[in-house]
Amino acid sequence: MEIELFQDRGNLVVRISGELDNHFAGKLKDAIESEWKRDMAWNIIFDLKNLKFMDSSGVGVIMGRYKKVKEKGGKIAICGLSNNMKKIIELSGLLKLVHIYEDVETALNELALI
């Protein structure tokens, strides 16, 4: 798994590629936490377009971040979902808590309007 983090207009964009499972969940959580504490971005946008695999470990990480972002009044957006990942996110109830967009550009534009 590879993680790329960058800031854009008060959003923290988390771009993940490869496979996200329990083995890498801790690494992803730590990477986001360190960036989050440093910059206090408002929203977190997960870009999963290049993610080839995700199981419930990924849901755990997103859910954990949701709780923190919500405390500060921010939102979570997820982009580039495959059918399989969408099913997992739907089953876990996350679909009701996060915003789903086609791509990061749309997420950045839409989140600015909410």
Added chain:
Amino acid sequence: MGNKNYMKLEIPAYSNNESFARAVVAAFAARLDPTLEEVSDIKTAVSEAVTNAIIHAYENEIGIILLYSFIEDSSLAVEVTDQGKGIDNLKQAREAFYTSRPELERSGMGFTIMESFMDEVEVETVSGEGTTVRMVKHLSSKKMQGEKSHGTVE
């Protein structure tokens, strides 16, 4: 003539073996010519079962995980067995959102995902002895669908 085959795999409960385990089962299932979505479903379910063994069954030790998979006609069965601590309250463990280890940010969705991505899920567990998760997926072979759409098979 029936289509039959099987494979066995033994791995230590290292978390970096999760990807290996699901890749092996996916490669084995490829013989049934599954759709991409079916392969994803199988990989996800196997990943959940193996992760449970690593995180819960062998909480403080590196035990052994056995994977046994077999093909019968167009069905794929996968058994994931550990010799760990067992599940004390299976009914609770199978409930969505329940996790015995919230400190790890687990979503509690493992069994729910296995149940919705596979056609059958059975769990056998004995406290202090271990757990076996048996899952079956009935595959809609692409090859057969293709033949059907060409009218060669009724």
